[in-house]
Amino acid sequence: MTLTQSLLAIVVLIATSAFFSLAEITLAASRRLRLRQMADEGDARAEQVLKVQEQPGHYFTVVQIGLNAVAILGGVVGEGALSPFFERLLGIWFGPDAAKTGAFLASFVTIIAVFLVFADLFPKRLGMSDPEHLAVRMVGPMNVLITTFKPLVWFFTRSTDVLFKLLGIPLQRIDKITSADILAMTEAGARAGVLAVREQQVIANVFELDTRLVHSVMTSRDRITWFQKDDPESVLRARIVAEPFSAYPVCDGDIDHVLGYVDAKDMFQRVLSGQPLALDQGVPLHKALVIPDRLSLTEVLEQFQQAHEDFAIIVNEYSLVVGVITLNDVMSTVMGDLVGAQDEEQQIVKRDDTSWLIDGVTPVQDVMRALHIDTLPHADEYETLAGFLMVMLRRVPKRTDCVNWGGYAFEVVDVDNHRVDQVLVSKKV
Known part of the structure; x- marks a missing residue:
């Protein structure tokens, strides 16, 4: 075989290996x-690739047969074609034996380098x-090729299958897509500029709904504004002005005996039309959706959808009312600071670069996000910052109590009737 033929054969082998x-x-x-x-867009070849990915044994068997065969042939042809050339060149300066050894090494290194660049690195980076x-x-x-080399493919594939078993x-191939995979993709998209940071945060919040319980966003029992069924109109007006909300539970005697709720829109319409506001004079009383306090926010959304409601009463296992929640509360969790920004400002106030004043009922997820904390101890035992302090102290917190964690000091600065009102969080320098 002439040098030209050998070089042509090497080119063909490189192309085959590539x-x-x-x-x-x-x-x-x-x-x-x-x-x-x-x-789905109509490319049948993509469907074939998906099928091969599910069972890639035959495919990779052909690949390895081809790569190994080409590597062996490339070494034989390359050494035979280039060694005489290098031997003549090195013979000018060295003796016959040294020139022969040097020619073998030079041809070997040259073939390896050419195959490495053109048959391995370049096609893989291109792929x-x-x-x-x-x-x-x-x-x-x-x-x-799989069909052509079927006997060889069958033999090597079966041998490999035995080893796997x-x-x-x-x-x-097990190719399950998890929420963590999707979040990783959105984070990569945000870093690459494909997604805005706020868009990525909204997507992360959607997945967070399944892990956050209703406690984390509800209006707690002590903050509920409710009406007695026989409250006079003057009391209703004063309460609405003092504490405007979208809906008000109506109770019989105490908050644990809820009869239903009145929508603020219905009451405003009656005011504008000059009609009385007394609950016994025609104000529509809606049946309240009652949900348990151990539901996740995803389950709450499902309950709202099934009942066609946007307001719910939350009860514990003893049928005592522990809070209320609205659809807007859940959506504020999804949208973050795009919705309900005023509430968040009231719960988490940044005093300077190293300190925050945080309401005790603030959900721990919001606290972790504001402080850039990845984990908190015993995270499954509480929903709020006050709960975190109770678990860490193993008692009801009192004023001046302090907990250190993750480079931050959590100091209780205000307590109202055993309720943690304000916590000063300071970053340790």
Whole structure:
């Protein structure tokens, strides 16, 4: 074989090796979500790639047969073609034996370098740049090769399957997408500028709904404004002016005996039309949606959707009212500081770069977000900052109590009838 023929053979072998390297990396790097989208748009090749990803054994067997065969042939052809050239060149300065040894090493290094760059690094970096579109182009030729080398593919695949079974490794690819995967993708999108930071935060808040209990956003029992069924109009007017809300529970005797609720819009319409506000003179009384206090916010949304309501009474296992919640409360959790910014300002007030004044009923998730804290101890035992302090102190907090955690000092500065009103949080320098 002449030098020209040998060089041509090396070029063909490099191209063949590059083909198999490209086929290998594009299949491994292709995202199933993107392939599914391409398949839904009518690309039948994307569906073939998805099927291969589910059972890639035959595909990778052909790839490895091709890569190993080309590597062996490349070494044989390259050494035979380049060694005489390097031997003549080195013979000018060295003796025959030294020139022969040097020629072998030079041809070996040259072939390795050329194959490494053109048959491995370049095609793999090319495949990583756009794996899905390249994978759909490679799957057709690869299926032809799988059929052509079927006996060899069957033998090597079966041998590999036996090893997998002996080691207890599943034969099919497990490709479950979790919420953590989606959040990681949105965070990467935010860093790349594809998503705005606020958009990424909204998506993260949506997934947080399933882990946050209703306690974290409800209006607690001691803050509920409610009406007695026989309250006179003057009392109703004064209470609405003092504490304006979208809905008011109506009770019989005490807050634990809820008859229903009145919508503020109905009352405003009666005021504008000059009608009386007394509850026994025609003000619509709506049936209250009652939900348990251990529901997650996702379950609360489902309850609102099924009942076609946006206001609910929350009770504990003893049927005592512990709070109320509205649809706006849940949506404020999703939208973050885009909705309900005033409430958040009242609960978390940043005094300077190293200190915050925080309401005791503030949900711990909001506190962690404001302070950039990743974890808190015993996080499953409480929902609010006051609960965190109770768990850490193992008693009801009192004024001047302090808890240190995560580089922050949490000091109780105001307590009202055993209720933690204000906590001063200071960052340790």
